[in-house]
Amino acid sequence: MSRIGIFYGSSSGVTKAAAEKLAGFLGEDRCDLYSMEEDFVDFDEMLDYDFLLFGCSTWGSGEVQNDWRDPLLDLDNDKPDFSGKTIAVFGAGDYVSHGEQFVSALGILYDKFKARGATLVGSFPTEGYTYKYSFAERDGQFVGLPFDDINEADKTEARLQAWVEVLQAYLPEAEEA
Ligand SMILES: Cc1cc2nc3c(=O)[nH]c(=O)nc-3n(C[C@H](O)[C@H](O)[C@H](O)COP(=O)(O)O)c2cc1C
Numbered sequence: 001m002s003r004i005g006i007f008y009g010s011s012s013g014v015t016k017a018a019a020e021k022l023a024g025f026l027g028e029d030r031c032d033l034y035s036m037e038e039d040f041v042d043f044d045e046m047l048d049y050d051f052l053l054f055g056c057s058t059w060g061s062g063e064v065q066n067d068w069r070d071p072l073l074d075l076d077n078d079k080p081d082f083s084g085k086t087i088a089v090f091g092a093g094d095y096v097s098h099g100e101q102f103v104s105a106l107g108i109l110y111d112k113f114k115a116r117g118a119t120l121v122g123s124f125p126t127e128g129y130t131y132k133y134s135f136a137e138r139d140g141q142f143v144g145l146p147f148d149d150i151n152e153a154d155k156t157e158a159r160l161q162a163w164v165e166v167l168q169a170y171l172p173e174a175e176e177a
Pocket residue numbers: 009010011012013014015016057058059060061062063065092093094095098099101102103104149150
């Protein structure tokens with residue numbers, strides 16, 4: 001399907017706000033937003049889409065936001081087939097208080113859905129970010145889009161816009177009106 005499914009988990013609203021901004025940039029009329037807390041039922045909802053954005057902030061010490069925990073356990077157990085699906089991940093972190101596991105949840109989502117056959121896109125340069133370690137950094141790039149509204153909220157909008165440019169190459173064609 002040509003619509004874009006955006007599924008996000010967000011405890012204090014930062015990743016949620018980013019999900020809503022992304023929908024605005026990509027075109028609200030072609031995006032469906034799902035809160036993992038309120039709207040997610042099972043993976044069939046995700047599998048309705050060929051192109052998906054998954055938002056997840058990092059909590060604990062490098063762990064996924066709470067609303068993604070059970071779904072990821074189900075993913076391991078049920079092993080739904082995501083082959084043919086294109087997925088990009090984004091999420092909030094805090095490089096000052098948690099720079100030793102900065103936005104590591106993005107790396108967890110990346111690995112989990114890659115293992116289920118999805119094609120992961122939307123890597124983003126690490127330039128301009130400060131952190132000690134991130135499980136989301138692979139081969140010198142982030143596997144998706146990180147942002148930090150605790151310490152550098154002024155950079156988030158430009159980062160979201162730059163990421164949307166990266167995604168353009170992978171977006172499904174919009175349906176003719
Ligand atoms: C107890 C606690 C643990 C956290 N652990 C991490 C972490 O490991 N890595 C990180 O980058 N940010 C961490 N954070 C920061 C959150 O990711 C940050 O507050 C983010 O803006 C939350 O986004 P959300 O509102 O979308 O959930 C942590 C915050 C708290 C309060």
